[in-house]
Amino acid sequence: MCTVCGCTEGTPSTECAKTHDAESHARYYTHVQDDCDRHYAHPHGDQGLQRSYHARDSHSHHHRSVHHQAHGGQALLSGGAGPAALKVTGMSRERVIQIERDILGKNNGIAADNRALFVADDLLVFNLVSSPGAGKTTLLVRAVSELKRSRPVGVIEGDQQTSSDAERIRAAGVSAIQVNTGKGCHLDAAVIGEAYRRLPRLTGGILFIENVGNLVCPAAFDLGEACKIVVLSITEGEDKPLKYPDMFAASSLMVINKIDLAPLLEFDLGKTIEYARRVSPKIDVLVVSARTGEGFGELYAWIDRQARHQRHVVEDKRR
Numbered sequence: 001m002c003t004v005c006g007c008t009e010g011t012p013s014t015e016c017a018k019t020h021d022a023e024s025h026a027r028y029y030t031h032v033q034d035d036c037d038r039h040y041a042h043p044h045g046d047q048g049l050q051r052s053y054h055a056r057d058s059h060s061h062h063h064r065s066v067h068h069q070a071h072g073g074q075a076l077l078s079g080g081a082g083p084a085a086l087k088v089t090g091m092s093r094e095r096v097i098q099i100e101r102d103i104l105g106k107n108n109g110i111a112a113d114n115r116a117l118f119v120a121d122d123l124l125v126f127n128l129v130s131s132p133g134a135g136k137t138t139l140l141v142r143a144v145s146e147l148k149r150s151r152p153v154g155v156i157e158g159d160q161q162t163s164s165d166a167e168r169i170r171a172a173g174v175s176a177i178q179v180n181t182g183k184g185c186h187l188d189a190a191v192i193g194e195a196y197r198r199l200p201r202l203t204g205g206i207l208f209i210e211n212v213g214n215l216v217c218p219a220a221f222d223l224g225e226a227c228k229i230v231v232l233s234i235t236e237g238e239d240k241p242l243k244y245p246d247m248f249a250a251s252s253l254m255v256i257n258k259i260d261l262a263p264l265l266e267f268d269l270g271k272t273i274e275y276a277r278r279v280s281p282k283i284d285v286l287v288v289s290a291r292t293g294e295g296f297g298e299l300y301a302w303i304d305r306q307a308r309h310q311r312h313v314v315e316d317k318r319r
Contacts, residue, residue, distance in 0.1 A: 012181045014195045015163060107221065110189035114196070114224025118207070119317055124303075124310045125207045127225035129247060131240070132213035134233040135257040137165045139290040140208055143299070144174040152205030156195045158187040158212045165210065175200050186217040189224055206303070215244035219251075226310060227252035234258050234267040241276040248276050253284045253302060260289040 118125050128136050137157075144153045155176040157166040166178035177195045179187060192209060199207070209225060211218040219228075230251040232240055235258060241248040248254060254276050256269065273285050286302060288295030 012179060012184055012191055014191060014198065015166075015178045015180075107189050110193060111222035111224040114189055114193050117193075117196070118224060118226075119310075119314055121202065122204045122310075122314050123202050123207055124205070124307050125209065125223075125225040126303075126306075127209045127211060127218075127223050127228045128231060129211045129215070129218045129228055129251065130213060130231035130233075131215050131236060134213070134231045134236065135290045136210050136213070136231050137168055139231060139255070139257060139288070140210060141168055141172050142290055142293060142296065144169060144208070145172045146296070147206060147300070147303070148172075148174055152200075152202040154199045154202045154205070154207050156187075156192060156199075156207065156209045158210060160184070160212065181212055185212055185214055186221050187211050187223060188221055192223045206307075215240065215247045219244075219247040219249075226306060229253045229255060231255045231257050232272070234261060234265060234269075234272075238268050238272040238275060241272070241279050245279040248279045248283060251280070251283060253286065255299065256285065256287045257290055259287050259294060260292050 128140070130136050140155060144155060147153050153174050155166070155169045155174060157163075157169065157176055157178045158181060159165060159178070160181050160183065162180070163178040166176040169176035177198050179191055179195055181187065181191075187209065196207065209223060228251040230247055230253070232254060234256060241254075254273075256272065259269075262269070269287065276283055276285065284302065286295055286298050288299055
């Protein structure tokens with residue numbers, strides 16, 4: 001079992017690029033291996049943990065240090081920010097902590113390399129995070145279908161199993177790479193770097209990363225993206241920002257999806273936004289329906305603003 005986030009052992013795999021473009025990005029980067037069946041190890045245990053790319057030093061998977069605390073007379077289980085308490089057979093606690101630090105530092109270094117590569121390629125990268133069923137893929141299908149008219153667009157899809165989401169994106173006419181994480185609960189920077197190199201060149205365009213659906217682990221893992229976008233559907237209720245604050249604190253934009261269902265539900269939009277801004281006062285908020293297209297004009301305007309900011313960064317780097 002992973003000592004950082006609790007992922008059980010697995011072998012994340014990245015499929016071959018199945019693009020409509022003639023020249024794959026892999027050819028552009030001569031250091032890329034051609035073995036499309038290669039599995040990207042997510043090392044666990046003491047062996048090979050230096051190669052496991054888990055996230056930033058602030059990473060705090062609360063399920064590690066579970067303890068009881070009194071609260072209103074009730075015994076609650078709390079996995080707060082206390083010291084790591086994960087026990088690994090045959091390994092001291094100090095050794096576990098040291099391994100975690102090594103892992104987290106490694107991921108941060110790879111994420112920084114990804115970010116530098118994205119800037120060098122003049123590429124705007126968004127990391128979409130949400131719980132399962134929030135509508136990320138439906139949102140992406142609509143967005144890439146329209147955005148591809150004005151700029152190159154690519155997608156990296158993350159799921160534990162199946163390639164169905166990548167197939168939906170390809171059906172919209174956009175290149176997509178599926179990453180299956182096995183029993184892993186998130187994407188990491190190393191896998192993103194490899195997957196990106198299997199896409200066609202996207203210079204001056206947008207890369208969307210659709211992360212594995214959960215509101216915990218993907219919040220802490222830097223992939224080298226420009227920013228995270230958290231998608232929340234109104235069927236999930238108003239209190240998700242308070243229950244999973246790390247995700248909303250890490251995101252630059254909250255997209256509230258499935259607003260077309262509002263007449264059928266008791267959903268308090270104002271309370272949801274207030275909860276999100278209680279966690280992250282500066283978070284941007286957009287309300288959309290991926291089914292009807294409502295609110296997508298505002299979403300594209302937000303993306304254009306991020307693109308202008310990215311352009312300034314690229315120009316600064318080239319001076």
